[in-house]
Structure formats: structure tokens, C-alpha cells
Amino acid sequence: MTRVVAVLGTGKMGGGIARRLKTGAFQISIWDRTRSKAEALDVGRVAGSPADAVRNSDLVISMLTGPEAVREVYFGPAGAFEAAGGKTVVEMRPKDRHLDGDLARRGQVALSNARMIGSRHRCPSPARSPRRWRRLPTMKESRMDWDERFLRSDELHGYVPSPPLPQAIEGIAPGRALDLACGAGRHAIFLAERGWKVHAIDGSRVGVQRMLDVAHKRGVSSRILGEVADIESPRFRIEGEHDLVCDFYFLHRPLFAEIRRALRPSGLFVAAIHIHAAPDEGCRFLLDPGELRALFLDWEIVHSRECDAAEPDHRHGTAELIARKPP
């Protein structure tokens, strides 16, 4: 099914996103206050107004700068809100408390905007693996890849949680959970449906938005706080204490120290993360065999195993862990 995406604002970012969406199976409906800029992109239908761009779209991505411009494009004559009812609007502008409040009051979705750091992703050992030592995507680029995957409805996993999460919470009274790199929210929603209050964080705005939409449809949105943030930023900190911390299929090694700190005594850490099959495959996205368990040996290991790919579309083996922090 072809999905229509409305892109409002064709600056550097908006134009880049529109071009990349065009290379996927998306139809683009584009609007910019300078019509010739939108036309020059040549990515799809150039709309006459924000409302016109939004009217027949399935999703709206807005990349406008300045709160006044955003207000006019949303609330002004032939503004996006004339036609955006019930649609998902992904707002990419910097956070603005007053504007966010206005957007929320009018029943639309405003995601808080966390700045993304353009850090380079590198494998740790170019000497060991020279062919893999190439320019890897910047945070912005990889975030856009994830946005595109979630727009294409990839990586949703049918909203079925990965092992060993169901096992980890069996018989446990629901409390406060943190889902790191939550993606489109399958684990956050699974937990919320079982009474947990979940803080779910991911770098992909589209993933977080999708999670909030599904949570809304399933009646659990009041139990999920979605946040867009770069978890790999050196400034990233986990706020507060949690009864459960989840990390599914995301590896950023400095995060483990934060996770250990952010769990309350007797709290549970539950994870499933890919491992490499051969040492020369070692990359910063893959664990060494035995590495995950070794990081929590001073905690009670409730469950630990390394197995083949645990989910149908996964290629790599997986390390699973449930570990309880000492009381």
C-alpha cells in the first residue's frame, strides 16, 4: 500500500527527508512558503497550502523553523490543522513550551524535540576488521533510517514482545519501567497493558509517535511517557529510579553503568541484545559472547542464555538476560 506523506517546509532537513522518502514506496505531498523551492525538489505534488498538503496524507512531517512560522502554518488560514484531524503530525522543530501547549490543547500531537548529536558510529577495531572500517552513518542519518523503517511499518514485530520480557514480569506487581530504545513501542505497550507506568525513549520520532498512536488506540496512553532523545549522547542521563529497565536490541556500552544506577534495589534489568558470530564481526552494535552476563555477575542472575536469532527477521544470535539488583 502506498502511503502519502505530507512534508511541510523544504529547508535542508525537510528537503532531505522528502527526497529519501521518495526513494521508498511513499507518495509525497509537499508544501513550502516559497513554492519554487518545493518545486525544485521534484519529489511529488506541490501543494498550494499547508491544508492542501495535509488533506489526503496519511502522515504529516513538519520541519519549520521559528515558533511564529509554525503557528501560522498550523493555525493560520488554510493551515495544516484545517485538514489534520485524526492524523499523525510529527513536529521536528526545537521544543517550545507555549507552542507545544497550544498544539496539545487543539488535540494534535506535539512531540518534544531532543537535539540529535551528529556523532560518528565506528566499529572499535579497524585493524581487526579493515573492510568494515568505513564511514558509518551519523546519528542524524541513522535516525532517518529508523524513521523510514517505522514509516514503512517495518520493525513493528506485530507488537509481540521479545523474550524474555514476559518471563521477567510474571508474578511481579507492576511499577515504574523504563524502555530504552523503545522503537515503535511493542515492549512499552505490553507493559502498560499489564499496569506498568512506562517511560519509553527512542531516537526516532516516527517510532515514538507510532508507539503513542498504538497506545492511544489500545487505551493505555496515560501509562506511557514517550520521549525522543539521543541515548548515545554523552549528556544522556536516566532520570529517577525504576523497578524495571528494558533494553531490547540496542547496544551502547556506556549505558550499562547508567542502567545499574537507575534501578532501585531489587529492581530488574531485562535485555535481549545481538551477539556476533565470529570475532572479526565484532562491531559496536554486537555483544561478545558472554559479555552481557559478565556485566551483571554481581547481581542475581534470574535468567541468562545465548541462542540463535530469537525472532523471525533477525540474523544474529541473541544474548538474553534477566538480572536483579541486590536489595
Ligand SMILES: C[S@@+](CC[C@H](N)C(=O)[O-])C[C@H]1O[C@@H](n2cnc3c(N)ncnc32)[C@H](O)[C@@H]1O
Ligand atoms: C532494533 S530497534 C529495537 C527497537 C525495540 N527495542 C524493539 O525491540 O522492538 C533499535 C532502536 O534503537 C533506536 N536507536 C538507535 N540509535 C539510537 C540512539 N542513539 N538514541 C536513541 N535511540 C536509538 C532506533 O531508533 C530503533 O528504534
